[in-house]
Amino acid sequence: xxxxxxxxxxxxxxxxxxxxxxxxxxxxxxxxxxxxxxxxxxxxxxxxxxxxxxxxxxxxxxxxxxxxxxxxxxxxxxxxxxxxxxxxxxxxxxxxxxxxxxxxxxxxxxxx
Amino acid sequence: xxxxxxxxxxxxxxxxxxxxxxxxxxxxxxxxxxxxxxxxxxxxxxxxxxxxxxxxxxxxxxxxxxxxxxxxxxxxxxxxxxxxxxxxxxxxxxxxxxxxxxxxxxxxxxxxxxxxxx
Numbered sequence: 001x002x003x004x005x006x007x008x009x010x011x012x013x014x015x016x017x018x019x020x021x022x023x024x025x026x027x028x029x030x031x032x033x034x035x036x037x038x039x040x041x042x043x044x045x046x047x048x049x050x051x052x053x054x055x056x057x058x059x060x061x062x063x064x065x066x067x068x069x070x071x072x073x074x075x076x077x078x079x080x081x082x083x084x085x086x087x088x089x090x091x092x093x094x095x096x097x098x099x100x101x102x103x104x105x106x107x108x109x110x111x112x
Numbered sequence: 113x114x115x116x117x118x119x120x121x122x123x124x125x126x127x128x129x130x131x132x133x134x135x136x137x138x139x140x141x142x143x144x145x146x147x148x149x150x151x152x153x154x155x156x157x158x159x160x161x162x163x164x165x166x167x168x169x170x171x172x173x174x175x176x177x178x179x180x181x182x183x184x185x186x187x188x189x190x191x192x193x194x195x196x197x198x199x200x201x202x203x204x205x206x207x208x209x210x211x212x213x214x215x216x217x218x219x220x221x222x223x224x225x226x227x228x229x230x
Contacts, residue, residue: 037215039215039216039217041217047222048207048220048221048222048223049158049207049217049220050220051216051217051218054215054216055215060216060218090156092158094158094217096214096215096216099160099171099173100160100173100174100175101160101217102160103157103158103159103160105156105157106156106157106158108156
């Protein structure tokens, strides 16, 4: 199975500041079609997970442009510019290159 | 709009079977996509359990393969999870979800918390 490893945030993050969450995969997620199969999700308190980013850097429909994804084949970053109260929750990276799908352990964001 | 809703018992005894239902509205599960079960353990760890495709084929996480079964009732537009021989380690919140084009999980149910305890 592909192992996904996420970094922690120096919580709490001051409102209006930027925050970057890192994720590493044990295998390159770059497909032969040129797409990188890395997704980001946010689970707000009391809610189900919500897709933020797919193919490493493509924002899902309706997602704020304050969220951006970047990376290489094995190292990825989700950047949240100017964090707001509604960004609080747990962020997960997930690989969709092969089954079984696997997730990172989650990174909690708290706002000051 | 597509909506998924899990239902089932919140408490299961060790060694028994866990059975959950996912009711889908706004889309016919035989029209396309893969319909999956994902669980979140206490402490945030997430595990993909498996899916049933629109054609009825299944794909399971090898870590669960001997205990899991995902089936469906197309007349009710529902799909089901059965997990056998549960232990306390199966205590989790269970989500049904839709996987799209082998790229993303784009719709999730609200989740149902299941506790395994005697």
